[in-house]
Amino acid sequence: xxxVQKYEAKEITVYFDAARCxxxxxxxxxxxxxxxxxxxGPWIYPGAADVNSLARLIETCPSGALRYEMRNNTxxxxxxxxxxxxxxxxxxxxxxxxxxxxxxxSPRTTLCRCGNSKIKPxxxxxxxxxxxxxxxxxxxxxxxxxxxTGNVDIKPLKDGPLYLVGPHHLCDAHGCTARVCTxxxxxxxxxxxxxxxxxxxxxxxxFKSE
Numbered sequence: 598x599x600x601v602q603k604y605e606a607k608e609i610t611v612y613f614d615a616a617r618c619x620x621x622x623x624x625x626x627x628x629x630x631x632x633x634x635x636x637x638g639p640w641i642y643p644g645a646a647d648v649n650s651l652a653r654l655i656e657t658c659p660s661g662a663l664r665y666e667m668r669n670n671t672x673x674x675x676x677x678x679x680x681x682x683x684x685x686x687x688x689x690x691x692x693x694x695x696x697x698x699x700x701x702x703s704p705r706t707t708l709c710r711c712g713n714s715k716i717k718p719x720x721x722x723x724x725x726x727x728x729x730x731x732x733x734x735x736x737x738x739x740x741x742x743x744x745x746t747g748n749v750d751i752k753p754l755k756d757g758p759l760y761l762v763g764p765h766h767l768c769d770a771h772g773c774t775a776r777v778c779t780x781x782x783x784x785x786x787x788x789x790x791x792x793x794x795x796x797x798x799x800x801x802x803x804f805k806s807e
Contacts, residue, residue: 599716606644609651610666612702613641618662619687619707619722627654659689660720661703674704678749678765680781681772682793684733687711687720688783692765695750708751708759712787717806718753731792733770742777756805758795759783767793 602613624632631646643651648667655663656672665672678692687707694701696718707720711729714721723729749763761781766774782795786804789796798804 602641604639604641604643606648608667609643609648611641611643611651611655612664612666614662616662616716616721617660617706617719619660619720621659623657623659624654624663627657656705659691659705660707661701661705664703664705672704676746677744678763679768679774680761680765680783681768682710682731682733682735682770683707684770685730686724686733688759688793690751693746693748694763695748697752698750708785710783710785710787710793712785712804712806718751718759718785729787735767735769735775735793737773738776740774740777744777745779753785753806755807757785757799759785 599614599616602615604611625634628646628651631642631651633640633642649670652665652667652670655665674693675691678694681689683689688710690706690708692704694704708718709720711724711727713723713727715723744766745764747764749761749765752760754760761783763779765778765781767776767778767781769775783793784795786799786802788798788802790798
């Protein structure tokens with residue numbers, strides 16, 4: 598069980614899951630007086646900023662490692678579910694989603710596609726350690742098709758891909774919508790020759806994951 602850090606102020610509580618942090622740096626660059634990486638022990642000081650500004654900054658954390666709770670202000674899932682393929686990195690999710698039918702604590706997360714994360718299906722930054730490479734390009738198919746709203750369920754198939762069911766936009770590394778989907782099977786073993794799609798290579802390389 599991973600330990601989630603909890604930091605409380607009068608009007609806001611901030612949670613930090615270190616295992617899911619991919620070091621995007623938006624927090625420390627955005628509010629360095631709140632997120633102080635050069636100190637020992639507690640490093641988040643939620644009382645050092647306007648709570649609304651802090652909440653908006655936390656909502657830019659791509660991995661969902663940071664989230665917040667406020668009495669009168671809660672983070673809302675976006676109207677359009679986006680699955681973004683990051684260059685040399687994970688899938689970034691910003692969506693009204695469930696993971697294996699379970700509702701998450703944040704509409705933001707990053708999911709492993711290099712095959713080496715120790716906390717699958719989440720990304721833990723292992724793509725950088727193994728020097729995973731992929732352009733993040735996705736060939737445009739139907740980017741202008743109207744998208745329905747609703748929940749997308751992301752199901753990590755045992756020893757296989759991520760299977761997505763429900764409305765979602767698949768975006769390239771530049772943030773451009775390439776495909777409007779209702780189902781997708783996306784590689785998470787890191788070896789597909791047709792990334793971001795699964796091509797069955799997980800079977801031939803003996804990929805293992807629940």
